[in-house]
Amino acid sequence: MQVRTAVMRYLGGATLARGADAGAAVGFVLLKPTVVGAVLAACLTAPHLLGPVLARRLDRARDGRRLIAVVCAAYGVFLAIAALGLDRIPLVLVVLAAATAGVCGPLLTGGLSSRLAALVPGDERAQRRAQGLDALSYGTGGTAGPAAAAALASLTGARVSLLVLATAAVIAGLLVLSLPAAGNPVPRDEVLSVRQALTLILTTGPLRRVMYTTVVASVPGGAIAVIAVAYAPALRVSPGTAGLLAAAYGFGVLLGSLAVTARPLLGEPERLVTRTGALMGVAYGLCAAAPGFALAFAGFTLIGVLNAPFFTATLASRAAYSPPQARAQVFVSMAALKVGGQSAGTAAAGTALGLGARTLLLIGAALIIATAAATVLDRRRWP
CATH class of the missing domain: 1.20.1250.20 (MFS general substrate transporter like domains)
Structure with missing residues (x-):
């Protein structure tokens, strides 16, 4: 109790x-x-x-x-x-x-x-x-x-x-x-200095791979609201209606978080990050192919649902691979980099609106899937 x-x-x-x-x-x-x-x-x-x-x-x-x-x-x-x-x-x-x-x-x-x-x-x-x-x-x-x-x-x-x-x-x-x-x-x-903690993240294979996967995934994640509104012309709806896609993403995150709480993810955290990240990238690609608003709404919800186990796996990775001498620094450093990635994604989407929402979603999908593949190669060469 x-x-x-x-x-x-x-x-x-x-x-x-x-x-x-x-x-x-x-x-x-x-x-x-x-x-x-x-x-x-x-x-x-x-x-x-x-x-x-x-x-x-x-x-x-x-x-x-x-x-x-x-x-x-x-x-x-x-x-x-x-x-x-x-x-x-x-x-x-x-x-x-x-x-x-x-x-x-x-x-x-x-x-x-x-x-x-x-x-x-x-x-x-x-x-x-x-x-x-x-x-x-x-x-x-x-x-x-x-x-x-x-x-x-x-x-x-x-x-x-x-x-x-x-x-x-x-x-x-x-x-x-x-x-x-x-x-x-x-x-x-015995607590590591800031420089030592950052070096630890870069030189420890699992932490490094989780770090760059988190940052890359946060870039399209930060652009969700911008992309949602920009999807209006392609879906033939008003910008206000298209903005509901961002709400669908948030709703999906809540659903996914409840799911991983009720049925916890088990297994090696780093591999879970790669797998859930790859699935999230596929979901971005499916969103780009949505022919109408209803399927786009479902697609944005799916991205949110998959983001929850991905994020939970990153939290598990920080806890599993960070030493007690730098635990808070590892958690906070990765969180800070994620915020930076989200800000970069928002800014990039705002400047690239001319490409269209579908193209931006495909770029996000390609970035995440390529990063997931890179973690597999990275793990084989530097375990």
Whole structure:
């Protein structure tokens, strides 16, 4: 019962934290639908690349939950300062507050995930079920956060919606603080430096292959919303209707996460990443061939469904192949690279809209399938 309670508290805290992180960018754009809003949204995502520096502090912490709880609270406080300060204090201070919240973001994603393994029994099935729940928290937060920001903005105003998201982050910190304490088994002086941790990822075969597969798959994943709207002419529907394809993808992620929680993925994590990634690439190709809206809707849902076991397998890989001396740094570094890949995918799709949605989907399919094939060759040459 204690394990179940701890996991449910983790799920609640992780969902709130990730929902606040995902929804805040939408809130800023709605609050200031100009270049200022876009800059503030970027301030929340760009600092994710600094995540490994903060993750090292988590690896060295005697009680990681306290650091994560403080970071969740800090995210909420600085988000609230930016929301309340916009148009009321100098813009540079608002940007600084948003960027500070952005620096906290990596511990709300990869940092939290790195603590999950200590909350559940060590057997494979229990660990994989917990990782499925973690994927569910990402999917739920990533869907509910932006939706809540948009809905609240229409009802109470964007500023209030940002304050609600800030409160959610603070509550997430309290839930994390209520989790069982898990001491760090590694002496502080044995924790790897940031450079050593990044070198470890590049030189450890399974981690390297999971890393570049995650990054490549995140590129078309980040472009989903853009591609969905761009599909309107080919499907002979309005842009608003085509936008529902992005919702279908999010719905699929939730369905897939529930499935891998109920029936955990078993087997070597790295091979699962290759297999589920290849299947996801095939799904992108099927979407490109959809003759009408109904089949395209089903195809986008399928991509989301397959993304869930793929993402769960990447989480399992980080847990299986990262040493205790750099666990948080491995989790956060891969999460940061994934965010970077998603941002690159969004930007690339926006600049290549002239190619058409079908071509963009085919490019995404080719990238993912080719990467899956590359992992097989990589594994044979450098196990």
